[in-house]
């Protein structure tokens with residue numbers, strides 16, 4: 001999977017994504033992350049990328065011109081040979097990201113081009129021209145799309161072959177069936193601040209352990225459903 005992120009703050013995304021599992025996956029070639037600075041495509045002599053909204057109102061809006069020029073440059077076949085491309089705008093108006101959505105993106109595409117907005121957002125014509133879908137990371141508003149883009153890249157990447165080792169496999173954790181949460185887990189020491197690891201996990205009886213885990217996962221999932229109502 002290749003990710004191309006269009007942003008005014010490329011260091012923000014490449015910094016976050018260069019550490020730990022996602023950083024290791026890039027070095028191993030399991031995924032590619034390219035952060036592109038939209039400002040590099042501004043033809044304005046002051047390298048401006050925003051302007052005031054027509055009709056009045058607060059704040060500044062990102063101009064469609066440099067974003068479009070950035071998009072055409074980074075998706076040119078000579079530099080980006082991917083054919084199954086999806087263009088995503090990170091936006092609080094979009095569909096809220098879910099494990100199911102991330103799985104679909106990981107499965108169906110080889111290139112996600114992600115646009116990060118800033119200020120009051122982006123000129124609507126640019127969205128109508130190039131964006132396939134808008135994705136939100138939750139029902140709240142942030143100052144920019146960079147953190148949301150990192151969330152999306154992280155979540156999709158863990159489902160790409162070669163990103164997680166077998167020991168870190170995503171197939172049995174929370175939402176792996178798009179619904180159930182994971183059971184609680186424990187490691188050494190066996191007793192800590194008066195709290196003991198549940199006896200069943202020390203029993204060595206695999207079938208009972210499996211049953212206990214399933215029951216706990218079910219209980220946690222039901223508890224959270226109740227809270228969300």
Ligand code: SAH
Nearest residue numbers: 090091117120121136137141142144145148
């Ligand atoms: N005026 C816009 C909000 C702009 S916030 C509105 O009311 O809808 C600035 C940028 O941050 C947006 O362009 C978007 O890219 C990003 N952003 C903010 N909150 C987000 C969220 N919950 N999910 C994804 N992106 C978000």
